Amino acid sequence: MRKADNQILIIFGASGDLTGRKLLPSLLELDVRNLLPDRLVILGASRTEFTDEAFREEQCKHLLPIVEKENLPKEKLDEFLKRVFYVAFNSMDTAEYPKLKEKIKQLRQMADLPDNILYYLATPPSMYEIIPQYLKENRMNRAGDKSGYRRIVVEKPFGTSLESARKLNEHLSSIFKEEEIFRIDHYLGKETVQNILVLRFSNGIFEPLWNRNYIDSVEINASEMLGVEKRGGYYDKAGAMKDMVQNHLMQLMAFVAMESPSVFEPEQIRDEIVKVFRAVRPYVSKEIDGMVVRGQYEGYRMEENVDSNSQTETYVGMKFFIDNWRWSGVPFYFFTGKKLPAKTSEVIIHFKSTPHTLFVGQCSGGSCNKLIIRIQPNESITLRFGLKMPGTGFKVKQVGMDFRYDSLATTYLPDAYERLLLDAMQGDSMLYSRSDALEASWHFIDPILNHWKEKGVEGLYPYAPGSNGPEETRKLGAEPNVDCGCHF
Ligand code: BG6
Numbered sequence: 001m002r003k004a005d006n007q008i009l010i011i012f013g014a015s016g017d018l019t020g021r022k023l024l025p026s027l028l029e030l031d032v033r034n035l036l037p038d039r040l041v042i043l044g045a046s047r048t049e050f051t052d053e054a055f056r057e058e059q060c061k062h063l064l065p066i067v068e069k070e071n072l073p074k075e076k077l078d079e080f081l082k083r084v085f086y087v088a089f090n091s092m093d094t095a096e097y098p099k100l101k102e103k104i105k106q107l108r109q110m111a112d113l114p115d116n117i118l119y120y121l122a123t124p125p126s127m128y129e130i131i132p133q134y135l136k137e138n139r140m141n142r143a144g145d146k147s148g149y150r151r152i153v154v155e156k157p158f159g160t161s162l163e164s165a166r167k168l169n170e171h172l173s174s175i176f177k178e179e180e181i182f183r184i185d186h187y188l189g190k191e192t193v194q195n196i197l198v199l200r201f202s203n204g205i206f207e208p209l210w211n212r213n214y215i216d217s218v219e220i221n222a223s224e225m226l227g228v229e230k231r232g233g234y235y236d237k238a239g240a241m242k243d244m245v246q247n248h249l250m251q252l253m254a255f256v257a258m259e260s261p262s263v264f265e266p267e268q269i270r271d272e273i274v275k276v277f278r279a280v281r282p283y284v285s286k287e288i289d290g291m292v293v294r295g296q297y298e299g300y301r302m303e304e305n306v307d308s309n310s311q312t313e314t315y316v317g318m319k320f321f322i323d324n325w326r327w328s329g330v331p332f333y334f335f336t337g338k339k340l341p342a343k344t345s346e347v348i349i350h351f352k353s354t355p356h357t358l359f360v361g362q363c364s365g366g367s368c369n370k371l372i373i374r375i376q377p378n379e380s381i382t383l384r385f386g387l388k389m390p391g392t393g394f395k396v397k398q399v400g401m402d403f404r405y406d407s408l409a410t411t412y413l414p415d416a417y418e419r420l421l422l423d424a425m426q427g428d429s430m431l432y433s434r435s436d437a438l439e440a441s442w443h444f445i446d447p448i449l450n451h452w453k454e455k456g457v458e459g460l461y462p463y464a465p466g467s468n469g470p471e472e473t474r475k476l477g478a479e480p481n482v483d484c485g486c487h488f
Contacts, residue, residue: 002426003035003036003037003038004036004037004040004422004425004426004427005037005114005116005425006037006038006039006040006111006113006114006116007037007040007041007113007114007116007117007118007425008040008041008042008043008104008107008108008113008116008117008118009027009040009041009042009043009117009118009120009421009425010043010045010100010104010117010118010119010120011023011042011043011044011045011120011122012045012046012091012119012120012121012122012123012127012131013046013121013122013123013124013127014044014045014046014055014086014122015044015046015047015048015050015055015058016046016122016123017230018122018155019044019059019122020058020059020061020062021062022186022415022417023120023122023417023421024042024059024062024063024084025062025063025065025066025415026414026415026417026418026421027042027080027421028063028066028077028080029066029070029414029415029418030418030421030422031076031079031080031083032066032070032072032076033412035422036083036425037425039111039112039113040083040425041083041085041107041111041113042083042084042085043085043086043087043103043104043107044084044085044086044087045086045087045089045091045100046088046089046091046123047088047089047090047091048088049088050086050088051086052084052085052086054086055084055085055086056081056084056086059081059084060077060081063077063080063081064077085103085107087099087100087103091123091127091130091131091134092127092130093134094133094134094137094138097134097135097137097138097140098138100140101138101140104117114145114147114148115143115144115145115147115148115149116143116148116149117140117143117148117149117150117151118150118151118152118153118424118425119131119135119150119151119152119153120152120153120424121152121153121154121155122155123155124234125155125157125158125160128154128158128168128172129168129171132152132171132172132175132176133171133175135175136175141175141176149180149427150176150180151176151180151181151182151424151427152172152176152180152181152182153182153184153420153424154172154181154182154183154184155184156183156184156185156186156247157238157242157243157246157247158183158247158433158438159438159442160237160238160242161442161446161449162439162442162443162446165438165439165442166439169435169438169439173435178434178435179427179429181435182423182424182429182432183432183433183434183435183438184420184432184433185247185248185251185432185433186248186416186417186420187247187248187251187252187345187375187416188251188416188420188431188432188433189415189416189417189418189419189420189431190375190376190416191379191405191413191414191419192373192374192375192376192379192405193251193252193255193375194419194431195373195381196252196255196256196347196373197255197269199373199381200255200256200260201260206371207260209351210326210349211326211327212326212327212328212329212330213352214351214352215330215349215350215351215352216330216350216351216352216353216367217330217331217332217333217350217478218253218256218257218330218331218332218333218347218348218349218350219332219333219335219347219348219350219478220249220252220253220256220332220333220334220335220346220347220348221334221335221336221344221345221346221348222244222248222249222335222336222344222345222375223335223336223337223340223341223342223343223344223345224337224338224339224340224343225339225340225341225342225343226338226339226343227297227299227300227303227314227338227339227465228300228303228306228314228338230304232303232304232305232306233305235306235312235314236305236306236307236310236312237312238312239294239312239313239314240294240313240314240315240316240336240337240338241294241313241316241445241448241449242445242449244316244336245316245318245334245336245445246441246442246445247433247441249334249336250277250441250444251273251433252345252347252375253276253332253334254272254273254276254277254437255273256347256349257276257322257326257327257332258272258273258275258276259272259275259326260272265430266428266429266430269430270429270430270434270437273434273437274434274436274437274440275324276322277437277440277441277443277444278440279322279323279324279327280320280321280322280323280444281320281321281322281323282443282444282447283320283447283448283451284447285447285451288447288448288451289451289455289459290475291318291319291320291476292316292317292318292319292448293315293316293317293318293461293469293470293472293473293475293476294313294315294316294452294459294460294461294470295313295314295315295316295317295337295460295461295462295463295469295470295472295473296310296311296312296313296314296315296460296461296462296463297314297315297337297338297339297462297463297464297465298462298463298464298465299465300312300314311452311456311457311460313452313460314337314338314339315336315337315338315340315463315469315470316334316335316336316337317333317334317335317469317470317473317476318333318334318448318476319331319332319333319476319477319478320332320334320444331477331478333476333478335469335473337463337469339463339465339466340466340467340468340469341466341467341468343376343377344374344376344377345374345375345376346372346373346374346375347372347373347375348370348371348372348373349370349371349372349373350367350369350370351367351369351370351371352367353366353367353368354367358394359386359394359395359396360394360395361395361396362386362396363386363396363398368384368385368386368396368398369383369384369385369386370382370383370384371383371384372384372400378404378406379404379405379406379413380402380403380404380405381402381403382400382401382402382403383400383401384398384399384400385398385399385400385401386398386399387399419431420432
């Protein structure tokens with residue numbers, strides 16, 4: 001693979017959780033595999049006072065587990081840390097940007113770097129407008145050299161409604177060009193999610209079945225065992241709909257439902273994603289209660305930084321349709337929530353039953369055939385079908401053919417952030433959301449959120465931690481089987 005150009009990666013919000021938990025560990029993993037640009041400088045920027053040395057030391061606690069896991073010599077970590085620098089500055093004050101500019105100048109001279117900068121906003125969403133604004137005011141949004149570039153990665157959530165997402169898009173595109181803006185959705189960085197495209201479009205056998213004639217329903221689950229942990233402040237304003245459905249689950253659904261592009265190029269893939277989002281049938285307000293179930297786990301209101309009267313949903317189950325030739329009449333389901341029995345993300349394609357039942361008890365009256373794409377953990381793909389139980393009679397047993405990623409013993413499964421960081425450094429936006437796709441997904445989600453706002457606490461169902469979510473989910477006509485993640 002071609003290495004990205006030498007550049008500076010500037011992480012705003014560098015003293016925060018994302019930098020330590022995901023960004024620096026991913027960069028170290030990339031370094032171990034020799035995938036980073038030869039001269040990449042990583043500059044952490046945030047308010048907390050650190051020297052370069054103190055910041056490196058602080059990050060070490062997140063990096064040491066990787067050193068151990070990869071069995072790296074201590075020198076490898078030291079070498080990586082030599083790439084890492086820090087500037088303490090207040091990104092909410094335009095007068096402080098010259099300080100950042102000065103540090104960039106020093107680092108460029110020191111490492112003899114071209115005028116290439118990748119900004120990464122690992123900050124609270126409230127800063128997504130102001131930082132680009134101040135970069136512009138301080139003439140830092142355009143490269144000085146013609147051959148240089150500026151790029152910016154914006155974390156999710158991207159807006160909180162269609163209107164705010166539009167406003168943010170407009171604002172960013174007044175400062176950066178669309179090809180310079182990288183809206184991250186870490187689900188797209190997952191190997192198993194990307195593999196949906198390869199599974200579908202590199203095998204002739206699935207395509208003839210991949211439509212309303214053979215598929216009964218499509219189910220997309222993302223369940224988590226953990227609650228909101230330390231993120232109550234953020235989560236209480238977001239809830240499962242904005243935290244998981246509007247982005248991760250919608251993107252997964254797009255990969256399952258989209259048409260094949262004619263070429264495997266970023267814009268063509270992104271065009272197909274938008275077409276799916278635009279074809280999703282919008283809810284009319286009177287059907288929302290019957291098609292979207294929200295729940296809140298018991299004890300949520302006692303979590304740190306959560307409002308004691310919170311109406312935020314920690315669970316969503318929903319049924320919807322995609323109005324196009326391929327999917328007309330096929331129900332799609334999303335199930336996602338916190339404090340459920342297992343941590344599982346998966347896509348399940350439920351194929352139609354045989355037109356006539358020959359065998360008693362054939363797959364418990366349903367269809368024997370499912371394709372289960374397990375995104376995580378135990379990443380795998382399983383095709384389930386009925387077989388005769390050995391012995392007398394014709395008893396049908398459902399069995400599976402499995403592919404498990406861990407059977408590729410020598411293959412390293414990278415973290416989503418590794419792939420996404422590398423792509424942003426290379427300027428490849430295929431796995432990043434485009435503005436029109438984001439707006440189209442908000443267009444679908446907005447009416448649900450508005451409906452819930454009107455209803456208040458009515459229709460917010462409690463569920464016990466460790467249960468499968470609220471009982472009311474049954475009314476959707478499909479039930480997630482989160483405890484084994486195997487759905488048979
Ligand atoms: C994040 C959400 O985007 O995705 C979290 O903010 C959620 O609330 C997480 O836990 C799930 O990601 P993953 O990769 O663990 O499925």
